[in-house]
Amino acid sequence: MSRNPLSLPQVRGFLKTERKDNWWIVPLLVLAGLGAFLIYSTWAAFQGSNFFVGSVEQPGVQQLLSPFYSPVLWDPNGIHSGHAWFGALPAWWPAWMFFSPALLILPFPAGFRFTCYYYRGAYYKAFWGDPASCTVGEPAFRGQNYRGEQKFPLIFQNIHRYFLYAAIVFIGLLTWDGLVSFTHYNADGTLGFGISIGTIVLVLNPIFLSMYTFGCHCLRHLVGGKHDCLSCSKHREGAYKRVTWLNERHMLFAWISLFGVAFADIYVRMCASGAWTDWRIL
């Protein structure tokens, strides 16, 4: 589009601003929070062990599976979790190639968060300083070279809705894991009912994730936002209102669910390693 050129004042230098409030706190907290999650989740995904408790070999212990490892497509060599869909690691898997069940499935929830509208705004500020905060100067090299999400590579953020579809499937899978956590194996190999602290953790996890996932901007668009006539369908209008309610709290649930899923993994990992005991309530 051709418009009259403007002569504008000099752009401020990187991180320079006339703001007098503590504008740097929020991006710093985001940097610390997301950075800690990234480091921990990557470490946990590469462990390939201590991701479950309560198998046939552990009677009386509630069955807990780490959300970072769910679903388990194949068990790593030497491990029998009881959660693997297709059993042991197949022979065609190259012996030299490292295997962890988490690495096969984590790209989907990770992609959902990476392309999430809330997280995009947050990490563009905290990690890339684009800008670090409102009215705070940007790195000089970016200048008019800024491409935003208009061009490659960030134009691929538009894939978000496909990660949403995957995230909804994962809500179902993690809800199933929450239900399974109410069970344990008895000494005779039969299944028994029980509730432990781990059960509560694994039940809360999909609830928090649902509050985040079902408040997604894409979902808000898909259930009704894309239509000019919301009142043409009562179901559409109702769904749009409910998703909007969650969407208005999207940032809150993004953080609650992020810490929730990380804590669920930490809890299962600590119980599996023997550092913590999963206390039975019932």
Place this chain on the structure above:
Amino acid sequence: MTFEPSVTSSADATRTMQFRIWRGDQSGGAFQTYPMQVSEGMVVLDCVHRIQAELATDLAVRWNCKAGKCGSCSAEINGQPKLMCMTRMDTLPPDAPVTIEPLRSFPSIRDLVTDVSWNFRVKKKIKPFKPRKPDNADGSWTMFQADVDRVQEFRKCIECFLCQDVCHVLRDHHKHDEFVGPRFLMYTAALEMHPLDTEDRLKDLKDNDGIGYCNITKCCTKVCPEHIGITDNAIIPMKERVVDEFYDPITRLFRMFKPKK
């Protein structure tokens, strides 16, 4: 340069504050400091007017309604885009000088006045409202409140251009030639979401208006004096409609089998 206040005391004076006001024009400028006594209930615009009356009679400032409805007195107060008439002095740190600058995304005319006419030129290029044929024999249409709620939120805009000022795409990257800014993405959203409108502006949003340049910092939403959810309710829904139209292969496939309106 520092000035001395001509009035040193008054019955309702509570404290003296320092005001750093940007003075200059297109060729450049600098901050000048003015001391001024601040009374209870004053807003920044009151102080600027008093400085203009007593210390700097040639100070240029644009204002009109003093009620937060005309959008004329937009400025940057302590680095944050705000309406001067709606910024109470008791919300600012009392011990630090108050910094007042013009909008930084538009060319300076003089002192606190900027040339915002670029915005009006942009607005003229957006395809206007094009209603469908009337629903009723008397030439009227039937609409339901649920369908116009979204649009009515955007109609609260007073065109103060604080959102345009704070948007880093314009402010820091100077993409005025490729990006219309949050105000006009929202204006387009109001037209696109209107239940009677039949015009299609999605290609313009993608190619001419540069909606992809928005990287969702939400700064526009934060500074809006009318508290409009610019990012969540206007820009992101438009981004999603653009995805439907141009980027999502499945919706494009579905559209092939859907009858045209």
